[in-house]
Amino acid sequence: MPSLKLYEFPVSHYCEKIRWALDYKQLKYTRVCMVPVLHVPRMLLLTRQTQVPMLEMGQLRITNSPRILAKLEEYFIERPTLLPEDNEYCRKALELCADFDKNIGIHLRRVAYFHILPHQRSVLELLSAEQSPLSRKVLQFSLPTIVKTMRKGMGINPANYSKSLDKFNQAVDRLDEHIQSNGYLVGNEFSIADLTAAALLSPLVRPTGTLYANLQHAPKEFLAFCDGYSKRPFFGWVQSMYQKHR
Numbered sequence: 045m046p047s048l049k050l051y052e053f054p055v056s057h058y059c060e061k062i063r064w065a066l067d068y069k070q071l072k073y074t075r076v077c078m079v080p081v082l083h084v085p086r087m088l089l090l091t092r093q094t095q096v097p098m099l100e101m102g103q104l105r106i107t108n109s110p111r112i113l114a115k116l117e118e119y120f121i122e123r124p125t126l127l128p129e130d131n132e133y134c135r136k137a138l139e140l141c142a143d144f145d146k147n148i149g150i151h152l153r154r155v156a157y158f159h160i161l162p163h164q165r166s167v168l169e170l171l172s173a174e175q176s177p178l179s180r181k182v183l184q185f186s187l188p189t190i191v192k193t194m195r196k197g198m199g200i201n202p203a204n205y206s207k208s209l210d211k212f213n214q215a216v217d218r219l220d221e222h223i224q225s226n227g228y229l230v231g232n233e234f235s236i237a238d239l240t241a242a243a244l245l246s247p248l249v250r251p252t253g254t255l256y257a258n259l260q261h262a263p264k265e266f267l268a269f270c271d272g273y274s275k276r277p278f279f280g281w282v283q284s285m286y287q288k289h290r
């Protein structure tokens with residue numbers, strides 16, 4: 045079996061997808077937990093681009109979470125699969141994943157950071173997860189630059205906030221409609237569609253055991269935003285996916 049090394053941000057919901065998939069397949073891997081912005085030189089050197097998650101699999105370096113998931117399915121064929129066996133279900137599951145990646149992943153991130161970035165203590169707490177004392181110090185020192193770069197890179201401003209909130213709300217409306225009475229989005233089993241939606245929504249639902257559930261300094265605006273969705277079908281559904289399959 046090739047060695048597996050995941051380059052990631054603990055705070056990232058796209059990285060959570062891959063951690064979950066690797067754990068679901070019971071694969072052993074090491075984590076390289078980096079700090080956003082400070083990660084750039086290392087990732088450029090390794091992959092000539094800056095996004096995480098990046099999975100190093102033996103000699104291969106794979107970026108983009110859907111590609112990583114596809115590679116894991118293709119390579120570890122004997123492990124529990126996340127792809128429905130039925131072709132039509134499989135097509136539908138992948139179509140849902142693409143919708144979630146685009147309309148939940150990006151827009152929830154922008155909306156959440158809009159609430160979190162003004163609060164230094166919260167940003168420090170979130171970004172310093174899994175960091176050594178030395179890199180925490182570097183993080184603390186560079187925080188203003190990191191926050192400024194994150195704002196710019198993710199287009200975090202009031203106008204984009206409203207647009208992203210609309211898109212996010214439309215996406216979770218669609219998600220609510222896809223939850224079947226058997227508890228899954230496609231077919232009768234847990235699939236890549238369930239994992240993708242639940243992982244991408246984990247910062248909002250904050251399931252027990254996740255980084256977001258244990259925050260000591262979560263800003264009250266962020267918590268109010270999250271609590272606003274607590275009665276929605278998807279909210280309890282994400283909790284149940286974590287309880288049953290994470």
Ligand SMILES: N[C@@H](CCC(=O)N[C@@H](CS)C(=O)NCC(=O)O)C(=O)O
Nearest residue numbers: 056057058094095096097108109110
């Ligand atoms: N489509 C990509 C999105 C990944 C992504 O947006 N990663 C963010 C963290 S959540 C990132 O690496 N940002 C830092 C950068 O772009 O330099 C995927 O699914 O892997």
